[in-house]
Each structure stands twice: as structure tokens, then as C-alpha cells.
Amino acid sequence: MQTVDEIKQLLHRNKLRLHQELLQSKEAYHLIKKSTHSHLTEEEKLKIKIQLLDICKAIPAFTVFMLPGGALLLPLLIKLIPDILPSAFKEDPEIDNK
Template sequence: MQTVEEIKALLHRNKLRLMQELSQSKEAMQLIRKSTHTHLTDEEKEKIKIQLLDICKAIPALAVFLLPGGALLLPLLIKLIPDILPSAFQEDIEE
């Protein structure tokens, strides 16, 4: 059974990872806006590609979580399909 301190630590770590994902999404949106009037470098194009893939990964994970019993099913899916989570949460699997 996890203690309150362990749960707080997990929530804090996931909050930081969520903020990282949001920051990356914001950067991707800025690059997409920039692409409407100038050409992007290969590095900028790669950043957009990675971030769009992360967004596409988050949607199925959210859908599974919202299903009845999804809170129990999602951890099992993460073990079976580690790539279902966005990149900011990937290192959590290896711990």
C-alpha cells in the first residue's frame, strides 16, 4: 500500500511531465504558425513531427482511461504497449 508521501511524489512528477508536454506542444504550435509565412529548417520540421506523434499517442491513452475500468486497464496496456504514452512519460516505464 502506498503512503501519502509516495502518492504526492508521483503526482508531482506527473505534473512536471504534463507541463513539459504542454511546453513542447506550445513550441510546436509556434513552429506551425511560423511555417505559414517562412520555410522551416529540417530540425524544426522534426520537432513538429515528434510533437504531433505525441499528441496522437495521448488520444488513445485518454480514451482508454475514460472507459469504465480504464484506470485499471491503462497501466496494463502501458506494460504491453509502452509507446502508447507521450515521450515525456516514457521514462516512467523503465523505473
């Protein structure tokens, strides 16, 4: 069983990761909006592609989480299929140390 401090640390870490994912989604939105009136660089196109793939990964994870018992099932799926999580939620020592 985890201590209260460990749970607080996990919640804080996931809050930072969620914030990072939202910032990336916002950037992708602005790049898509920009693409309607000008050409994007290859780097910008790659950012959009990565973020759209992250959004597509988040939908099944969210669906599993919403199922009855999904909160217990999702960690098992993450162990079996590590690519189910968006890139912001993968282990990142930089975020973990903040």
C-alpha cells in the same frame, strides 16, 4: 499499497511531465504557425513531427482512461505497449530528480 509520500511524489512527477508536454505542444503550435510564412529548418520540422506523434499517442491513452475501469486498464496497457505514452511521460531521470 503505496504510502502518502510516494503518491505525492508520483503526482508531482506527473505534473512536471504534463507541464513539459504542454510546453512542447505550444512550441509545435508556434512552429506550425511560423511555417505558414517562412521555411522551417530540418530540426524544426523534426520537432513538429515528434510532437504530432505524441499528440496522436495521447488520444488513445486518454480514450482508454475515460472508459469504465480505464484507470485500472491503462497501467496494464502501458506495460504491454510502452509506446502508448507521449515522450514526456516516459521515464526521465532528470525530471525524477527535481
